Amino acid sequence: MTHIYKFGERNVVLDCNSGAIHACNDVASSIIALRERHDAHRTLTLTLEQFPGADPSELAEILAEVESLAASGLLYAPEPDAVKLAPDGSGVVKALCLNVSHACNLTCEYCFAHQATDEDSLMSVDVGVAAIDFLIRNSGTRRNLEVDFFGGEPLLNLDVVKRVVAYAREAERNRGKNFRFTLTTNGLLLDDAFAEFANAELANVVLSLDGRREVHDRFRCGSYDAVAPKIQRFVEARGARQYYIRGTFTRANTDFTEDLLHMRSLGLRKLSMEPVVCGDSAPYALRECDVPSVVAEYERLVSLLDGADWDFYHYNLDLENGPCLKKRVTGCGSGTEYLAVTPDGALYPCHQFVGDPEYAMGNVFDGVTRPELRDRFACRNVLTLPDCAECWARLWCAGGCAANSLHASGDIEGSYTLGCTLFKKRLECAIALKLATA
């Protein structure tokens, strides 16, 4: 399967199963498309009909290049072997999202995270330690283990975060593991003491900022003036360590490139901007009619990022050392190797399923008590999802987000078609940026 598209003056050819990327002129692009469906002779005949002034000897040269690429496995590569790439059902867990606080000091209108205000909203040290033990116990031979402190607002429970990290550091020495911690925060409680802790212990910090003051304040409780200076100071202290500014855009700011540029004007360079996730009925939900303007923004970003000193999370493709085929098939691992933990220790397939009793999987003390649910998530991959079968982007999106599928279609095996559309556009743009800077 190939996907051929035009970006600016350039024809881009993505060979979907090999991951190979080619650039060529209109004639070569046409020959690549035709040769996938016809023999060599018919391909040349049809190309001459399409380009009557073309030089036949040049067409033969192009066709020879196409045949050579095909013989090298870089065009028309066969389907991945579903049997060899199927999940092994081992029950290995390698990552947890620890919802250490379901309380939050903001009440952002568009927030998808589970929130509570009662006294049970903070995770205890005992539950946090049990989560680390659960992770180690179920990690098999995996050395690298990940824990993301999430919420609610995790800095409302910073003491437990620190004590869980200290416990895991001790455990990793004894058990031959390597913990990598991340934390996602709204920034209100950032201070120098936390920055010192984060720089010592956290591999990545995700900071929520939507961009321009009026955009940020629209959904984030007017917190821009309180948050933006703290994020700037934190990022400055972060130095070369990993962080991401994570914005959310809605139909109220489909011109979100302006928000990314605003973030850059604040001295922030590692930027992410995500489409809002919410029900169709929300007034700020993205709709099909918003797609053209979002697509235009993604294209605009390509020209802005060519030679820029900042980056956009979704355009950071590592073509040579990117994900292996297994990861491209199995995706984020939600419900299998990646689970979310609530303050009372309950397990869910990921942070977006928290609070949905239909998807409660067990707890950190007793483990996964509904293995059939884990098996269902394991079987949800791009080689089994019906809507992914003919999709050119499937080995880049890995089947998409199960929670988004559930919310959009009522089924984790369904599709979030608007999300698919935006993902495919982001991928086309990311590849175009790679070609522009190659």
Next chain:
Amino acid sequence: MNKHITTLKTRELCAEKGGCGECQTSCQSACKTSCGVANQPCEAAKSDE
């Protein structure tokens, strides 16, 4: 080097049968909502550098 078709150097996927599983879980990196693995680095490749 082809004259008419430029090919970017990419990881060859076809020959791969499995993975080590040591890489980052994609939702831990930044997005938390939109999944996708296209921009996730390979742990084995990082170790080889």
